[in-house]
Amino acid sequence: MKVPRCKGTKDLMPLDMALFRRIENVFTTSCVKWGYKEVRTPTLEYLHLFTSAGTLTPEMLGRVYSFLDWDGWSGERVVLRPDGTIPIARMYAETMSESGLAKLFYVENLFAFDSTGHESRERWECGVELIGDTGISGDVELIMLALETLAKLGINDVEVRLSHAGLIRELLDEVGSAELLQKLIDGKKDAINELKSVNTDLAKKLSLIFGVNGKNKGYLDNLRAIFPTLSATFDDLSNVTQLLEAAGLNYNLQLASGLGFEYYTGTIFQLYYKGKKLGGGGRYDELIPLVGDGPTPASGFALYVGHIMQIVQPIKPADASAKRILIKPSGTDADSMKGCYGLADSLRKKDYIVELELCCRDEDGYSWIITGDKEFSLTENTTGKQQKGLSGAQVIKCLEASL
Amino acid sequence: MKLKLALPKGWLQGSTSELLERIGFAFDEYHEKSRSYRPLSKKFPDLFIKVFHEKDIAIQVAMGNYDLGICGFDWVDELLSKYPSDAVLKLRNLGYGHGNIYVATSKLSNITLDDLKSGDDVVRIVTQYPNLAEAYALKQRFRRFKVLPVLGAAEVYPPENAELAILAETSEDELRERGMVLLDTIGMTDAFLIANRDSLEKKNLSALLTPLLDATLKEINLSVPSKKAVSTTWGPLEPGTVRLALPDGHQQKHTIGFLERAGIRMNGYQQGNPVCRPDIGIDGVVVKVVRPQDMPLQVANDNFDLAITGQDWLRDHLVQFPSSPVHQLLDMSYGKIRLLAVVHNDVPVNSLEELKEMMVSGKLTRIRVASEYINIADKYARDNHLAPYSIVPTWGASESFLPEDADLLIENAETGATLLKNNLKIIDQLMETTPCVIGNKNNVAKRDKIAQVMEILKKGL
Numbered sequence: 065m066k067v068p069r070c071k072g073t074k075d076l077m078p079l080d081m082a083l084f085r086r087i088e089n090v091f092t093t094s095c096v097k098w099g100y101k102e103v104r105t106p107t108l109e110y111l112h113l114f115t116s117a118g119t120l121t122p123e124m125l126g127r128v129y130s131f132l133d134w135d136g137w138s139g140e141r142v143v144l145r146p147d148g149t150i151p152i153a154r155m156y157a158e159t160m161s162e163s164g165l166a167k168l169f170y171v172e173n174l175f176a177f178d179s180t181g182h183e184s185r186e187r188w189e190c191g192v193e194l195i196g197d198t199g200i201s202g203d204v205e206l207i208m209l210a211l212e213t214l215a216k217l218g219i220n221d222v223e224v225r226l227s228h229a230g231l232i233r234e235l236l237d238e239v240g241s242a243e244l245l246q247k248l249i250d251g252k253k254d255a256i257n258e259l260k261s262v263n264t265d266l267a268k269k270l271s272l273i274f275g276v277n278g279k280n281k282g283y284l285d286n287l288r289a290i291f292p293t294l295s296a297t298f299d300d301l302s303n304v305t306q307l308l309e310a311a312g313l314n315y316n317l318q319l320a321s322g323l324g325f326e327y328y329t330g331t332i333f334q335l336y337y338k339g340k341k342l343g344g345g346g347r348y349d350e351l352i353p354l355v356g357d358g359p360t361p362a363s364g365f366a367l368y369v370g371h372i373m374q375i376v377q378p379i380k381p382a383d384a385s386a387k388r389i390l391i392k393p394s395g396t397d398a399d400s401m402k403g404c405y406g407l408a409d410s411l412r413k414k415d416y417i418v419e420l421e422l423c424c425r426d427e428d429g430y431s432w433i434i435t436g437d438k439e440f441s442l443t444e445n446t447t448g449k450q451q452k453g454l455s456g457a458q459v460i461k462c463l464e465a466s467l
Numbered sequence: 468m469k470l471k472l473a474l475p476k477g478w479l480q481g482s483t484s485e486l487l488e489r490i491g492f493a494f495d496e497y498h499e500k501s502r503s504y505r506p507l508s509k510k511f512p513d514l515f516i517k518v519f520h521e522k523d524i525a526i527q528v529a530m531g532n533y534d535l536g537i538c539g540f541d542w543v544d545e546l547l548s549k550y551p552s553d554a555v556l557k558l559r560n561l562g563y564g565h566g567n568i569y570v571a572t573s574k575l576s577n578i579t580l581d582d583l584k585s586g587d588d589v590v591r592i593v594t595q596y597p598n599l600a601e602a603y604a605l606k607q608r609f610r611r612f613k614v615l616p617v618l619g620a621a622e623v624y625p626p627e628n629a630e631l632a633i634l635a636e637t638s639e640d641e642l643r644e645r646g647m648v649l650l651d652t653i654g655m656t657d658a659f660l661i662a663n664r665d666s667l668e669k670k671n672l673s674a675l676l677t678p679l680l681d682a683t684l685k686e687i688n689l690s691v692p693s694k695k696a697v698s699t700t701w702g703p704l705e706p707g708t709v710r711l712a713l714p715d716g717h718q719q720k721h722t723i724g725f726l727e728r729a730g731i732r733m734n735g736y737q738q739g740n741p742v743c744r745p746d747i748g749i750d751g752v753v754v755k756v757v758r759p760q761d762m763p764l765q766v767a768n769d770n771f772d773l774a775i776t777g778q779d780w781l782r783d784h785l786v787q788f789p790s791s792p793v794h795q796l797l798d799m800s801y802g803k804i805r806l807l808a809v810v811h812n813d814v815p816v817n818s819l820e821e822l823k824e825m826m827v828s829g830k831l832t833r834i835r836v837a838s839e840y841i842n843i844a845d846k847y848a849r850d851n852h853l854a855p856y857s858i859v860p861t862w863g864a865s866e867s868f869l870p871e872d873a874d875l876l877i878e879n880a881e882t883g884a885t886l887l888k889n890n891l892k893i894i895d896q897l898m899e900t901t902p903c904v905i906g907n908k909n910n911v912a913k914r915d916k917i918a919q920v921m922e923i924l925k926k927g928l
Binding site: 065067112115116122125126130132134135136137138139140141179 | 551591601602604605606608609610611612613614615764767768784787788789790791793832855
């Protein structure tokens with residue numbers, strides 16, 4: 065009986081992994097060039113890391129994989145990491161807070177239950193966290209780094225949707241009811257209608273703001289005309305747009321895109337390509353204090369590997385087939401194999417991809433076939449041209465001469 | 468197509484039986500004292516009826532094993548709060564079993580929900596409804612919380628052993644009588660008629676639904692016996708006081724005998740007596756009466772120093788938490804029972820190996836293992852390489868699960884007579900178990916006082 069994989073999970077096959085590694089390598093290389101360092105947090109964390117107000121929403125917490133560990137008699141539950149940023153904040157507070165500015169990146173898997181069948185219950189993210197008092201220039205650096213990574217993967221014309229958690233809170237300041245406020249912040253569909261019955265004027269203004277998208281600073285001026293009391297948060301967003309323009313980057317101001325934020329406090333950005341969300345991030349100045357450290361501003365982003373894999377094509381290394389060799393030992397006894405092991409080792413050290421024939425298999429896909437044990441025959445697979453009676457050293461010489 | 472109906476045992480059984488008799492079911496045996504789990508209805512001779520603990524009914528209907536069921540709304544909520552599903556449809560409040568699920572604290576603790584939400588301390592929630600409790604704690608955004616699941620008597624834990632209890636009571640007055648203060652109401656316990664969605668869409672259930680949904684039913688005034696226990700409180704304890712947990716239920720009679728042999732005359736620990744915190748008459752020792760199943764976890768959490776439970780429940784706890792500090796201090800050596808693996812007599816096997824062969828030959832695709840001992844059953848299935856298997860947790864009336872709703876049952880038996888009566892046969896024995904006194908290895912501070920109490924208890928051997 066074949067045992068199927070767990071519901072809601074996905075196997076990454078060789079081609080998938082080639083794609084995955086390409087994305088990971090491009091991301092990692094970009095991060096290193098911008099001065100970031102790689103970290104990895106544990107897959108298991110305490111549930112209470114994620115239950116503090118201002119970390120994950122109850123809706124998200126309702127989908128985490130939590131359980132009692134083998135020593136969990138006290139009722140302390142652990143979870144499979146449902147979010148990448150919060151564990152990094154925990155790690156920073158626990159071990160790095162003395163080090164000042166931290167520029168960190170990670171490639172990690174996250175777990176959340178999904179009953180729709182559209183999303184995998186395990187997803188991978190390439191994330192970056194910039195912890196320290198960088199101001200909005202840090203937010204803009206992250207947007208630039210994210211866009212550069214995507215561009216290196218061949219994904220251009222990425223739409224940057226900008227919003228601002230602080231500005232949303234200010235706009236919603238007059239709502240009054242805490243419950244309705246939370247519904248609006250969570251982006252619940254019926255929340256504006258509910259607000260209409262309480263504060264029609266505010267509901268109209270919010271409908272207008274959340275329904276309109278801006279493409280430049282003029283939109284922000286219009287916003288201030290409608291809400292003249294907006295304060296520093298407004299300037300914050302305005303400054304971000306000016307820096308993005310200075311970097312030559314386009315953006316869409318969509319305040320509604322920031323609804324549903326969890327721990328964000330400032331700039332929120334989301335990256336879309338042909339309507340598909342490839343990642344996003346923002347400023348979370350209050351998260352690190354929530355996990356036990358002093359006031360520490362921070363911002364970050366994550367790219368969704370699964371979504372990017374649907375767009376990017378794997379690149380086959382140009383010389384891979386040229387360097388692919390199959391060695392067919394004359395026999396399977398130790399004496400025959402010894403010479404083949406030695407030759408294979410020497411060839412691998414010279415960057416050839418070498419396989420020993422372990423069972424009968426198709427010779428397609430190899431550039432060269434080598435047979436023998438102490439003396440070898442070297443056959444060029446495409447032409448059938450063969451050289452016989454070669455020592456191991458001569459085989460290597462012939463191969464190098466042919467390239 | 469044969470229709471299947473799941474009916475409750477326990478506190479809703481009397482009223483459910485009365486209701487169904489009034490609409491003409493004419494049962495052969497479905498009343499509080501009946502031992503049959505498969506009553507027949509003369510009016511619906513083709514109807515397959517099975518009696519479950521009401522907690523199991525919501526699960527059985529959700530799984531599609533039964534088309535209709537009657538159970539408390541609390542157990543439907545408990546299931547759906549953890550496993551949101553549209554497989555269960557709530558058809559009708561049947562008008563009895565009134566009560567609410569309350570979030571409460573002890574009247575001595577003087578805390579509010581706002582205190583708990585804004586504080587950094589761990590909020591300990593003791594409850595029969597662990598799923599509802601977790602969902603509630605997440606909704607309230609308690610920064611840090613622990614859910615302590617118990618099978619009953621949640622009200623005896625606060626204030627010493629928990630900040631909150633989430634429990635079912637018929638009214639706020641009853642809650643107050645138990646020394647509790649209401650903080651929130653999160654559900655109700657009313658008896659509900661529930662249906663499996665697929666059954667409703669594909670089967671003709673109208674013969675059953677018509678009388679059950681009849682509007683005039685609401686005029687029937689059914690009463691449910693109220694629960695008996697009344698709580699008193701320990702109040703503040705002197706340092707070094709030994710907290711002893713004594714069992715309720717079946718073990719109570721034997722425990723009374725044991726204590727009497729040890730020269731202990733309990734005040735308020737007679738069977739059927741409603742006092743949850745009786746007097747043991749030993750200086751520096753206080754007592755609470757709780758479910759033996761709950762004791763190992765409570766001793767591990769330092770909520771009790773000593774407890775009289777069974778080796779079976781100690782084993783179940785240690786299988787789940789191998790590094791738990793709970794250990795046996797005294798084997799009480801009476802009332803030996805066996806923990807057995809049993810199958811229905813219709814299953815043509817006499818050993819576990821033969822049951823596994825049925826899987827190899829394809830006659831069985833998955834072994835469903837039912838048990839109250841979830842962790843022991845899980846380990847037994849793992850160790851014996853049953854693959855694939857699923858654990859069906861039960862809450863009593865476990866014998867009724869075979870053969871329709873489980874293939875293998877891990878169950879305790881003193882003589883095996885009940886198993887025989889239910890047409891079951893034993894294929895393996897997991898362990899022999901006797902009552903025992905348990906303690907916590909880390910409890911160094913009270914070592915001398917505990918040793919004194921143990922010397923007294925040993926006289927009961």
